[in-house]
Amino acid sequence: MQERTIKENKEFESSPKLLVIGGSGLVGGALVSRISENGQLVLAPTHQEFDIAELSIGEIAKKINGTDVVINLAAQTEVDVCEKEKGDFGGMVWKTNVVGVEKLAKACLAGDATLVHISSDYVLSGSEQLCPHKETEKIDPITSWYAKSKAEAEKILLSSRVKAHIVRVQRPFGDDFNIKRRDFLRNVYEANRLGKKFFAIADQKLTPGYVKDYAKAILAIAGSQHYGIWHVATPTVTTIYDAVCLGLKYLEQNHHQIIDWNLIKATTFDEFMSHAGAPRPKDTAFDVSKFERHFGQGILRPLPEMLADWAANIALYEQI
Template identity: 30%
Template structure:
């Protein structure tokens, strides 16, 4: 039976993986939260890998507070870069395939067509820089890796844009949302299914991949779809990024090209609005 370690086991993506992986009885999944396994603790990582024989490690552990990272740069790099390096080194020694999650924020957003895997990276905030460093350290230390860059993740778990909008929709009569940043909202359960497909088909096509739901929109468009789908009445106003200043700059355009992953994994990628409907339905059931 293949043994799969999921780090950051209590986070949004890990919890989606748990839901999606549940019916797959031919794999044993070990979900390790940050108190079970701190990926920045080299010794702990080495011992954890030594005591178990994993076939895969899915790294869902990350420092994800994009704005806070501007003032906690050291911590962001420790988790997103050194943590990833620790896992890569342990994977090499133990012959484990690493599936690591990265971000559209490795790009500067100046492009006008979707970003391919080989396009030049140029992060414009600390979080993006720390995630890029993590990618580089994995590539320097390991060859059996999949790095999946994704964007605008949401689900019924944790805190994310969908849940924030639903909360604000209950609290307010009107809301201003940025309309000049374009990207692809991605349901974390769809990403989880793509990750599991890599394992199920035992792919050896290692490398960097982009995965996001198909289609794209602005944060305003995303919010509008959320309110329409959940029948929330609210006055929604479009604003520009310069009217909503945040500590971290965000790329204006971060749509990822999915061509490579569709071809290599023979994937059908759901349209973002269809997945949003599924997520809202699931939230309403809970």
């Protein structure tokens, strides 16, 4: 078994005042749960209570007054839906993913709060030669509106004097099926239950991750003063096809669930893209060595461990 060193897993030495925006989402839900499990206080207003697209800088500054760390997961995240607003700088995607982030940065700067902003692998070109991708790589988003908006927000934060962490995540998967945002494991699981085929890309190099690991990693970063860009994902480079097969295998072998393997079909990235609404980068697997150098190995687990945990939690919920 690989030896692990967890350098900093306390997440915070003291008890800073935390505010999470977008805490009802796929990643945000796991983050708020993690903070609560730690026994820490967190403010997690709803979209309606804290709308970064609609509030003014002054209103945001008032709401974050006294907060030490603001963690922003609020975003328009459906890539194909975002594409319908392409070129619309007054549309909801730009107002949320770019202007909203700029307002948060200004309010955090004024209030001397740290801003932890969640970004995406889609700011990268996805070139196979540079894979797995490091934080030092020049951003070069494929021309989708979602990717452009996420890249623009990063540029704004990097040129601001705010104490900011940009945490790029990719392909999060969770076990809370009450959350609106779907992920690839939930899609394959539900498709299998309904007797429907699921096509999974087998030639695209990615590093997906369990939202529970992402939550721990985001909190470790939030407690650090090494501001900048962080890649957060499993260290295991894989494909969605392999990840899906392993997750389902754990459900079958460890939890006696019935899986119809005939419904799981491998496809190619090019075939998928021929039906997709917006362009997507191909090989965006992350190099997470910067994170591991700062926080040790073990917070971001190898994919088999994440998937075994995911399967155990899915099986548990099935029994309830």
